[in-house]
Amino acid sequence: MAQHNLRTVLAFExxxxxxxxxFWFITLLVPIAIGIVLALVVLGNMTAADTAARQADTxxxxxxxxxxxxxxPAVATKLGGTAVTDDTAAIxxxxxxxxxxxxxxxxxxxxxxxHVYGVxxxxxxxxxxxxxxxxxxxxxxxxxxxxxxxxxxxxxNVPITATTYTDGVxxxxxxxxxxxxxxxxIFFLVFTLLSNQMLTSTLEEKENRVTEMILTxxxxxxxxxxxxxxxxVVGFVQVLVFLxxxxxAYVFFRTSLNIxxxxxxxxxxxxxxxxxxxxLAIGGFALFTGTLVAIGAVMPTAKDAGSWFSGLIVLMxxxxxxxxxxxxxxxxxxxxxxxxxxxxxxxxxxxxxxxGSLSGWEAAIVIIELFxxxxxxxxxxxxxxxxxxxxxxxxxxxxxxxxxxxxxxxRK
Amino acid sequence: MVPxxxxxxxxxxxxxxxxxxxxxxxxxxxxxxxxxFGFLGSNGSGKxxxxxxxxxxxxxxxxxxxxDGRPFTPEAGSRLGYLPEERGLxxxxxxxxxxxxxxxxxxxxxxxxxxxxxxxxERVGLGDKAxxxxxxxxxxxxxxxxxxxxxxxxxxxxILDEPTKGFDPVNRRLLMDIIEEQKRAxxxxxxxxHQMEEVERLCDRVILLKDGRAEAYGTISEVQNQYxxxxxxxxxxxxxxxxxxxxxxxxxxxxxxxxxxxxxDEALILRDLVQAGVLVRSFTxxxxxxxxxxxxxxxxxxxxxxx
Numbered sequence: 001m002a003q004h005n006l007r008t009v010l011a012f013e014x015x016x017x018x019x020x021x022x023f024w025f026i027t028l029l030v031p032i033a034i035g036i037v038l039a040l041v042v043l044g045n046m047t048a049a050d051t052a053a054r055q056a057d058t059x060x061x062x063x064x065x066x067x068x069x070x071x072x073p074a075v076a077t078k079l080g081g082t083a084v085t086d087d088t089a090a091i092x093x094x095x096x097x098x099x100x101x102x103x104x105x106x107x108x109x110x111x112x113x114x115h116v117y118g119v120x121x122x123x124x125x126x127x128x129x130x131x132x133x134x135x136x137x138x139x140x141x142x143x144x145x146x147x148x149x150x151x152x153x154x155x156x157n158v159p160i161t162a163t164t165y166t167d168g169v170x171x172x173x174x175x176x177x178x179x180x181x182x183x184x185x186i187f188f189l190v191f192t193l194l195s196n197q198m199l200t201s202t203l204e205e206k207e208n209r210v211t212e213m214i215l216t217x218x219x220x221x222x223x224x225x226x227x228x229x230x231x232x233v234v235g236f237v238q239v240l241v242f243l244x245x246x247x248x249a250y251v252f253f254r255t256s257l258n259i260x261x262x263x264x265x266x267x268x269x270x271x272x273x274x275x276x277x278x279x280l281a282i283g284g285f286a287l288f289t290g291t292l293v294a295i296g297a298v299m300p301t302a303k304d305a306g307s308w309f310s311g312l313i314v315l316m317x318x319x320x321x322x323x324x325x326x327x328x329x330x331x332x333x334x335x336x337x338x339x340x341x342x343x344x345x346x347x348x349x350x351x352x353x354x355x356g357s358l359s360g361w362e363a364a365i366v367i368i369e370l371f372x373x374x375x376x377x378x379x380x381x382x383x384x385x386x387x388x389x390x391x392x393x394x395x396x397x398x399x400x401x402x403x404x405x406x407x408x409x410x411r412k
Numbered sequence: 413m414v415p416x417x418x419x420x421x422x423x424x425x426x427x428x429x430x431x432x433x434x435x436x437x438x439x440x441x442x443x444x445x446x447x448x449f450g451f452l453g454s455n456g457s458g459k460x461x462x463x464x465x466x467x468x469x470x471x472x473x474x475x476x477x478x479x480d481g482r483p484f485t486p487e488a489g490s491r492l493g494y495l496p497e498e499r500g501l502x503x504x505x506x507x508x509x510x511x512x513x514x515x516x517x518x519x520x521x522x523x524x525x526x527x528x529x530x531x532x533x534e535r536v537g538l539g540d541k542a543x544x545x546x547x548x549x550x551x552x553x554x555x556x557x558x559x560x561x562x563x564x565x566x567x568x569x570x571i572l573d574e575p576t577k578g579f580d581p582v583n584r585r586l587l588m589d590i591i592e593e594q595k596r597a598x599x600x601x602x603x604x605x606h607q608m609e610e611v612e613r614l615c616d617r618v619i620l621l622k623d624g625r626a627e628a629y630g631t632i633s634e635v636q637n638q639y640x641x642x643x644x645x646x647x648x649x650x651x652x653x654x655x656x657x658x659x660x661x662x663x664x665x666x667x668x669x670x671x672x673x674x675x676x677d678e679a680l681i682l683r684d685l686v687q688a689g690v691l692v693r694s695f696t697x698x699x700x701x702x703x704x705x706x707x708x709x710x711x712x713x714x715x716x717x718x719x
Contacts, residue, residue: 002487008516016505209500213561216467216494217517218486387471 005218009226014233017197027238031245038249060132062101062118063090068109072140079136091117103133176268180354183277184347187284189242190235191316197234198292199305201227202385206300211385221382228289228378235285276353276363283370284346288312290374291343294381315343319351330357339366342373420445420569420600421466426475428461428624435461436624439475443617448591448601450611452702453621454710459604460497460573462621467494467571479569491518493567493594495575497604499558503547507533507557510546511564518565525564532560536586551578559587563594570594572603576610588614608703618702620709627709632702637675639705644670644678644697650690657681666693 017023063084064076073083081103084090090102094117101118114137118129142151152158163170202224205211214223291312299305319326319338326335330352338348339362349366352358358366421443428436436458443449453459464470466477468484482488501510508529515525533539536556541549546557555578563570575591576584584607591614595601605611611618611632618635620628628635636642644658646668652660657676662669670681678697685692700708 004519005517008513012509012513016502016509204502208503209498210502211500212464212467212469212496212498213494213500213514215469216484216486216492217514386469 013230286374290377450615450618
């Protein structure tokens with residue numbers, strides 16, 4: 001019967017949430033916004049590409065003076081330049097529109113800026129002057145060096161692959177951190193989107209005066225469990241909806257969006273790390289959900305529950321503010337406290353898991369702690385709902401709820 | 413009190429404290445299988461608190477509260493239909509969705525719950541509202557939906573806390589018909605109400621609560637006897653004799669009112685009067701109505717509505 005009721009509650013909660021226009025309006029706002037931004041980026045890139053192509057086709061005529069001697073006159077001429085000695089006259093010619101641009105190369109262009117004067121062509125058009133002035137110098141320098149490889153080295157274009165070792169085993173490096181960090185993103189995203197629903201899920205029974213009907217029909221633990229699982233399901237649907245435009249953009253518009261091609265084969269997926277990350281995310285989600293449901297059960301309105309909710313959010317995200325400490329001193333006292341304090345543990349432990357500084361036994365302790373506490377909090381939430389939600393208009397104290405032989409509501 | 417084997421509900425020495433205040437004290441009663449039991453009392457007398465404690469919503473301070481021989485839990489298997497004083501449904505959902513949901517929670521399949529709900533809604537004139545949101549219905553219509561949710565699992569115990577509150581006379585009659593149907597189908601009914609005509613029409617036995625204590629308990633006749641018993645109005649000629657069976661409360665020249673002091677048959681009183689030479693022109697008997705008893709008991713409180 002309990003399983004039947006759990007399935008019934010789950011189906012009811014999921015179907016009525018997914019059946020609401022408001023849910024889809026809010027959920028689709030995010031991908032629509034992402035889509036609009038991506039479309040604008042595609043459009044902007046296409047325009048920029050057209051502009052660049054047009055600029056490439058249009059040869060810019062310019063004058064220049066060179067106090068450094070680094071500019072190769074042949075290069076400058078090839079790029080449309082004419083050497084002059086009177087900067088004042090050249091600038092005046094630009095001002096009057098007789099010349100398009102004038103570049104003043106100083107004696108030491110590595111230390112002193114090159115001055116560029118040009119006819120205004122708008123924000124993007126003006127960029128062509130800077131590009132051309134730099135191009136003149138680079139091409140002149142390349143010609144002088146006479147070796148493209150040396151030129152590339154001089155420009156610092158040096159690809160490097162690092163291999164590091166931990167306890168004699170090759171470490172995964174940055175690419176190994178990305179997969180387990182996904183759990184941090186998912187945890188944060190789902191919690192942010194669903195926290196309000198978690199908080200108000202039992203308030204609804206109270207505000208609609210359904211509590212007595214519910215309490216005499218099914219066990220409150222079943223109700224709360226059904227609600228928590230339904231939040232998991234709804235959160236999963238929301239994540240899918242949010243990811244959809246990103247996937248579409250990656251598959252179909254990668255070139256237009258200038259998205260670098262991601263070589264997934266280079267990502268290192270460590271099964272142990274992924275399992276730990278998933279367990280931390282699930283345990284953390286269960287703990288926060290149970291806590292918010294419990295708060296909702298004792299508060300008469302969502303407004304009254306707000307201050308508790310803010311406190312929980314602060315506890316959850318505080319490890320992100322100490323990210324540098326998590327990275328540099330994972331075994332220091334501050335990070336240790338964050339690792340084991342239940343409400344800061346999920347994100348701290350997930351970060352440390354991704355960075356490789358969470359040992360196996362530390363992970364085991366935190367996971368066990370989160371699941372045990374989540375189970376305890378769910379029980380407390382069920383009790384609070386049983387004895388607290390019947391008090392429709394007032395906040396119920398923990399003392400009243402847990403007083404074993406004393407009733408918990410106003411006289412009727 | 414020894415639990416009656418025929419009792420579906422058994423309450424013994426129940427006490428309920430809220431903080432330092434005792435709301436119900438040493439309350440004991442039984443509700444027998446198949447009977448309709450009236451739970452009466454003025455505002456704040458502890459009726460709703462007792463029902464909530466009986467159904468496990470409140471933890472009692474002391475005493476035993478059993479349904480079918482054990483403390484009530486939703487999983488215990490008793491088919492319960494409970495219409496609480498605080499009415500409420502999921503207001504943003506459709507009528508049919510809500511009814512089907514509760515039907516499933518009460519053990520029906522989704523199809524069965526949906527089919528039952530449609531039949532019920534047609535019967536109470538809400539067939540066209542099945543897909544309407546609950547909050548689009550009037551208060552009375554919502555009451556009908558809630559009653560449907562209450563009786564949809566063919567309950568063996570039906571607990572109704574002020575069932576007619578908010579109903580107009582036509583719908584009140586419909587509700588009474590539905591309750592009588594449930595009773596005929598074998599349901600045990602425990603109802604809180606302030607409508608004394610409903611009690612007299614439906615209830616086999618009653619309990620009157622005052623300040624958390626039982627003031628009267630038994631069949632309606634027993635309660636009436638407890639509060640004044642039977643009254644005999646006599647028009648006569650002659651002299652009314654003294655008797656251990658009655659007191660003469662009003663005596664006029666040719667008219668008297670006799671209040672019975674025990675359960676003697678009224679026909680014996682008539683025989684005694686005639687044998688004493690009294691010429692009896694008219695002889696009528698009557699009892700105090702429950703409403704008169706209610707007013708007598710709650711006197712100064714004088715609150716006939718609410719719980």
